[in-house]
Amino acid sequence: MNVEANRMLRWLSAALLGVALMGGGSTAIAQDRGDLALTGDATCTRCHDEGEAYPVLSIGKTRHGTVADGRTPTCTSCHGESPTHVTRPEGVAERPLPDINFKKGTATPAVERNQVCLTCHQGGERIHWQTSIHSARDVACTDCHQMHTQHDKVKDRVQQVDVCVACHTEQRAQINRPYRHPIKEGQVSCADCHNPHGSAGEKLMVRDTVNDTCYTCHMEKRGPFVHNHQPVTEDCSICHNPHGTNSANLLKARAPFLCQQCHNDDGHRSHPGVLPNARTTSTDALGAVGRGCLNCHTNIHGGNSTQDALTAGRFRR
Amino acid sequence: MKILSFIAVAVTAAAVSLPVAAAPQVNERAADQLVRKSKCLTCHAIDRKKDGPSFKEIAAEYKDDPEGVEKLTKHITVPTTVEVDGNKEEHGVIDTKDEAAILNVVHWILTR
Numbered sequence: 001m002n003v004e005a006n007r008m009l010r011w012l013s014a015a016l017l018g019v020a021l022m023g024g025g026s027t028a029i030a031q032d033r034g035d036l037a038l039t040g041d042a043t044c045t046r047c048h049d050e051g052e053a054y055p056v057l058s059i060g061k062t063r064h065g066t067v068a069d070g071r072t073p074t075c076t077s078c079h080g081e082s083p084t085h086v087t088r089p090e091g092v093a094e095r096p097l098p099d100i101n102f103k104k105g106t107a108t109p110a111v112e113r114n115q116v117c118l119t120c121h122q123g124g125e126r127i128h129w130q131t132s133i134h135s136a137r138d139v140a141c142t143d144c145h146q147m148h149t150q151h152d153k154v155k156d157r158v159q160q161v162d163v164c165v166a167c168h169t170e171q172r173a174q175i176n177r178p179y180r181h182p183i184k185e186g187q188v189s190c191a192d193c194h195n196p197h198g199s200a201g202e203k204l205m206v207r208d209t210v211n212d213t214c215y216t217c218h219m220e221k222r223g224p225f226v227h228n229h230q231p232v233t234e235d236c237s238i239c240h241n242p243h244g245t246n247s248a249n250l251l252k253a254r255a256p257f258l259c260q261q262c263h264n265d266d267g268h269r270s271h272p273g274v275l276p277n278a279r280t281t282s283t284d285a286l287g288a289v290g291r292g293c294l295n296c297h298t299n300i301h302g303g304n305s306t307q308d309a310l311t312a313g314r315f316r317r
Numbered sequence: 318m319k320i321l322s323f324i325a326v327a328v329t330a331a332a333v334s335l336p337v338a339a340a341p342q343v344n345e346r347a348a349d350q351l352v353r354k355s356k357c358l359t360c361h362a363i364d365r366k367k368d369g370p371s372f373k374e375i376a377a378e379y380k381d382d383p384e385g386v387e388k389l390t391k392h393i394t395v396p397t398t399v400e401v402d403g404n405k406e407e408h409g410v411i412d413t414k415d416e417a418a419i420l421n422v423v424h425w426i427l428t429r
Contacts, residue, residue: 047367051358053350093407 037065043086044075054148061150071120078102078116078147102142110138117141125197132198144196158186164196171243179251180244193242210235214242225302227313231262232301255293341424348425355412357393360401363429368401372429380427389423 036045037060048056059065066072076082080099088095100116101108118129129135144154144163154163161183165172174180181188190196193213194204201208207216214236215222221232231238239258240250247254253261256271263270276285294300299315352358360369379385392408399408411419 047359049358049362051353051362053353053356088404088406090404095406 038074039067040074056148058150059148064147110140113140113142125195128198128200132204134196135198157189160189160191164190174241174243177244177246179248181242210237221301223302225304227303227315229300229302229315259293343424343428344421345425347418348422351411351413351418351422356409372426376427376429385427386423389426390419393422394419
């Protein structure tokens with residue numbers, strides 16, 4: 001019986017010890033965990049770890065966190081050495097922020113923030129950054145890009161538009177109009193036509209002109225044609241609004257109103273915009289009654305017809 | 318013999334289940350979000366020591382204290398000075414005035 005009792009006591013002690021150990025995590029000893037995501041990040045991740053409201057360690061999943069690539073940065077490459085943030089100076093109540101902050105509303109100027117990125121990323125598509133309108137208006141790289149996340153929204157073809165229209169509100173309305181490029185469907189993205197990092201041409205187009213950019217897809221409009229329609233050769237956006245319109249074919253207005261902006265009664269060659277005062281089959285007299293300029297002038301982007309001057313010069317088939 | 322075994326099992330079960338049974342209803346998600354938003358986790362961790370003690374250590378110290386809830390509530394709502402690496406530093410306060418949310422965080426800490 002004594003043996004049995006001793007055995008039971010040992011069993012009971014072991015059980016109670018187990019219970020004690022289950023709740024014994026509270027006496028954990030502080031451990032230096034070393035670098036968690038980037039090379040040399042231990043100083044920062046001592047405080048800024050998985051407990052941050054804005055996830056910081058997930059930078060390890062991004063290209064910036066590829067430690068096998070010797071060019072990748074560490075925390076201080078972007079945020080500065082920040083000695084006063086690491087060790088709070090005596091007599092300072094609140095710990096100073098890091099040298100370079102990227103948060104919205106930060107005191108770090110956009111130029112300074114952008115220079116951090118351009119230290120590595122100047123060149124290529126960003127060669128014109130300094131002369132771009134985004135740079136001139138103090139847009140920071142981090143206004144559009146997210147560094148610490150694996151999924152940078154602005155690099156996703158479908159979600160990119162959400163980032164752009166957050167500022168470009170007029171275009172947000174236009175891409176919801178009946179006639180538009182399939183932007184919302186992810187078939188066309190803003191960056192297909194624009195280079196937000198700056199370009200040599202106007203409106204941050206990816207090519208040097210609006211037309212050159214449009215021709216990258218709409219090459220049949222490029223020509224060369226025997227008979228050119230001058231506005232087509234100048235700028236597609238004279239007649240079209242590529243972001244979206246209420247008229248078919250992304251036209252800024254319906255025919256004949258769009259056409260009559262140039263082809264009016266007292267100016268450029270045109271048909272009268274009034275009703276005929278007698279029975280007639282003359283197209284000149286009928287004018288723009290049918291409102292179907294493009295029914296006859298089918299080759300409005302330019303024609304190669306050799307039929308006769310009347311047909312060819314007026315972009316008829 | 319059987320009685321002793323039964324007692325051992327009963328004691329074990331009671332010991333394991335007691336803290337759970339005594340724990341108040343805590344909205345884990347809300348507490349976690351508020352603690353992160355208030356940057357508590359910059360200096361405290363759940364189960365390891367950072368600049369401040371772990372929440373488990375805090376819970377062990379205060380959960381049996383009848384005034385534990387009151388003390389912790391005061392600590393996270395009224396600015397105080399704490400010592401970090403031998404230097405005096407201001408202890409931050411929770412980023413809300415919602416008393417229910419504050420109480421939820423206190424109970425969340427005490428149940429770590």
